[in-house]
Amino acid sequence: MILTPTMTGIASPAPLQHAFKVKSAPHAGRGGSRPVFLEPQQWQQWWQQPSQATERALYIHIPFCRKRCTFCNFFENGTNPERISRYMQRLTEQLHIAADTPLSQSQPFNTVYVGGGTPTDISSDEVKQLGEAISRFPLVDNAEVTLEGRLNGFDDDKWHNATANGFNRFSFGVQSFDTQVRQAAGRFDDKDFLLNRLQQLSRHPSASIVIDLIFGLPGQTLDVWQQDLQAVIDSGVHGVDLYQLIGLSGTRIENAREKGKILGTALSEFQADSQARANMYASGAHHFEAQNWQRLSSCHWRRDSRERSIYNSLAKSGIEILPFGAGAGGSIHGHGCMNARDLKQWHQAHDDMHSTEATAISAIALNPVQVPGMLMSPNPSASLDAIFKRGLDSGKLTLNLLTPEMCMHLQPLFIEWQNNGLAECSAQALTLTLAGRFWNVNMQTGLFEFLAKNPLPAQTSNQLAHGTHAIAG
Numbered sequence: 001m002i003l004t005p006t007m008t009g010i011a012s013p014a015p016l017q018h019a020f021k022v023k024s025a026p027h028a029g030r031g032g033s034r035p036v037f038l039e040p041q042q043w044q045q046w047w048q049q050p051s052q053a054t055e056r057a058l059y060i061h062i063p064f065c066r067k068r069c070t071f072c073n074f075f076e077n078g079t080n081p082e083r084i085s086r087y088m089q090r091l092t093e094q095l096h097i098a099a100d101t102p103l104s105q106s107q108p109f110n111t112v113y114v115g116g117g118t119p120t121d122i123s124s125d126e127v128k129q130l131g132e133a134i135s136r137f138p139l140v141d142n143a144e145v146t147l148e149g150r151l152n153g154f155d156d157d158k159w160h161n162a163t164a165n166g167f168n169r170f171s172f173g174v175q176s177f178d179t180q181v182r183q184a185a186g187r188f189d190d191k192d193f194l195l196n197r198l199q200q201l202s203r204h205p206s207a208s209i210v211i212d213l214i215f216g217l218p219g220q221t222l223d224v225w226q227q228d229l230q231a232v233i234d235s236g237v238h239g240v241d242l243y244q245l246i247g248l249s250g251t252r253i254e255n256a257r258e259k260g261k262i263l264g265t266a267l268s269e270f271q272a273d274s275q276a277r278a279n280m281y282a283s284g285a286h287h288f289e290a291q292n293w294q295r296l297s298s299c300h301w302r303r304d305s306r307e308r309s310i311y312n313s314l315a316k317s318g319i320e321i322l323p324f325g326a327g328a329g330g331s332i333h334g335h336g337c338m339n340a341r342d343l344k345q346w347h348q349a350h351d352d353m354h355s356t357e358a359t360a361i362s363a364i365a366l367n368p369v370q371v372p373g374m375l376m377s378p379n380p381s382a383s384l385d386a387i388f389k390r391g392l393d394s395g396k397l398t399l400n401l402l403t404p405e406m407c408m409h410l411q412p413l414f415i416e417w418q419n420n421g422l423a424e425c426s427a428q429a430l431t432l433t434l435a436g437r438f439w440n441v442n443m444q445t446g447l448f449e450f451l452a453k454n455p456l457p458a459q460t461s462n463q464l465a466h467g468t469h470a471i472a473g
């Protein structure tokens with residue numbers, strides 16, 4: 001049995017700050033899939049086959065931003081109205097075609113997420129057209145339909161077109177309310193503008209308004225963080241995500257750090273280290289829970305039941321997600337797919353399709369264009385991985401979702417987590433402590449590493465079983 005500190009963390013009187021050295025990655029995952037090549041004919045067949053999924057989603061990617069934020073490595077294409085308009089025309093055409101296919105029509109969609117980039121930078125008419133295109137897909141009653149973006153440029157006209165055309169959830173990247181920290185991070189607008197606008201939008205009778213905050217930004221002192229947390233309450237929003245800044249290569253913050261610089265504010269060059277970030281996470285959790293906000297995952301809290309966070313929750317469960325747009329990721333018929341981010345290639349694929357011989361025209365009219373990207377074979381452990389990811393992310397892994405063999409197999413790891421202050425074990429569940437919730441991505445990564453180095457014989461691991469399995473320790 002191989003157990004390493006990268007799996008278990010280390011024993012410490014202060015596990016929140018010291019159980020691991022640093023957050024390992026934004027998300028955890030493991031191999032098991034391999035790239036596959038799909039012939040154009042098979043692609044056409046995929047769209048003509050009904051789905052086997054019981055829950056599913058649409059993901060639509062809008063890869064444009066007006067400005068590159070210092071912490072982000074998702075910036076793909078600068079905004080310019082003509083470029084966006086050409087893209088949106090193609091994208092909505094493809095959505096119309098896809099919506100009519102047997103694959104789309106065979107099962108309703110639980111949730112739709114329009115992400116980016118900055119989707120709110122599309123024009124008001126384009127918001128309307130996008131909403132109309134989404135409404136052609138079969139959606140469950142009260143499906144959650146999210147538009148992501150930022151408040152800057154999201155005027156009343158866009159807001160009214162969005163709410164009138166099916167969007168019922170809005171996710172805005174605020175990151176910090178502090179005007180100086182925002183400027184240092186390359187964000188538009190000041191605190192007063194953000195607070196006023198969020199208060200206006202949050203008065204809507206049914207739409208859910210959620211925001212993201214990042215902790216660990218340059219210049220964001222612990223005092224500034226406390227003010228950020230209070231501003232969330234004051235803004236009237238219905239939900240909040242707290243994300244730790246990760247030093248992703250290629251970001252301006254990371255490039256500066258490699259040269260020994262901090263892109264701080266005029267007032268402060270403070271940048272929280274991993275231990276200070278752990279304290280910021282804890283103060284965020286305490287702040288919202290003291291106000292009776294409910295924790296839906298390790299990083300997401302809601303004020304009331306209007307906020308459901310269905311997409312984020314289901315995406316972690318490995319459901320089918322039909323992806324649209326350059327840079328969109330998802331899965332079709334169990335195959336992971338990631339469309340290439342290059343906009344030129346994406347447009348070229350559409351141009352090529354439209355110039356093919358007349359014999360192929362009927363297929364083109366019936367199915368969306370196959371765009372460049374990566375396809376993966378079905379993950380043999382998909383359902384098991386989904387249980388681990390969703391359980392650890394939510395803070396509670398229910399053990400009767402696992403086979404007795406798997407529970408026994410993982411027992412040494414679970415006991416180490418308990419010894420290290422990251423979790424509490426009972427016969428029914430592994431419940432993460434506050435420290436465990438802070439380090440939950442490291443724990444997910446550690447669990448997958450544990451299974452890779454200590455495989456279960458005959459891989460019975462992906463079968464689900466019901467029953468209760470005691471964990472000692």
Ligand code: SF4
Nearest residue numbers: 065068069072075117
């Ligand atoms: S954080 Fe959002 S708006 Fe800023 S560069 Fe990244 S994707 Fe664009």
